[in-house]
Amino acid sequence: MSCFSFMGIFNIYRLKMTERNELPQHILTTSAQLVGVCMTVISLVKALHIGQAGSFLDKFLAIDALLFTVSTALSYAAMRGAKSANLEKYADQFFILGLLELGACAVLLSFEII
Numbered sequence: 001m002s003c004f005s006f007m008g009i010f011n012i013y014r015l016k017m018t019e020r021n022e023l024p025q026h027i028l029t030t031s032a033q034l035v036g037v038c039m040t041v042i043s044l045v046k047a048l049h050i051g052q053a054g055s056f057l058d059k060f061l062a063i064d065a066l067l068f069t070v071s072t073a074l075s076y077a078a079m080r081g082a083k084s085a086n087l088e089k090y091a092d093q094f095f096i097l098g099l100l101e102l103g104a105c106a107v108l109l110s111f112e113i114i
Contacts, residue, residue, distance in 0.1 A: 023088055024091060027092060031095050032068070034068045035069055046058060053112060056108075057105060067094050067097055074087050074094060078091055
């Protein structure tokens with residue numbers, strides 16, 4: 001009987017650890033991929049020689065890639081560290097900020113606002 005209760009406690013602990021580490025894992029993989037997306041769009045803007053609008057756009061995308069890189073580093077640290085709740089919160093905030101900026105860049109590129 002005590003063996004079964006010990007295994008039950010272990011399974012509950014494992015489930016809680018899995019739930020806790022789920023968000024940083026998603027942020028890590030997605031933000032790392034979005035750094036590549038930003039770099040690809042920067043390369044396309046430079047190759048197409050869009051002009052002054054492209055100059056502003058590639059700077060915005062470079063800042064965006066930096067935001068996603070910081071988000072990647074913070075989410076990795078959240079999975080590895082003891083103060084994971086704070087790091088997870090900051091990783092999430094940088095990720096959301098990067099997504100908002102990427103969306104703004106997409107609007108600027110598609111409607112040629114700048």
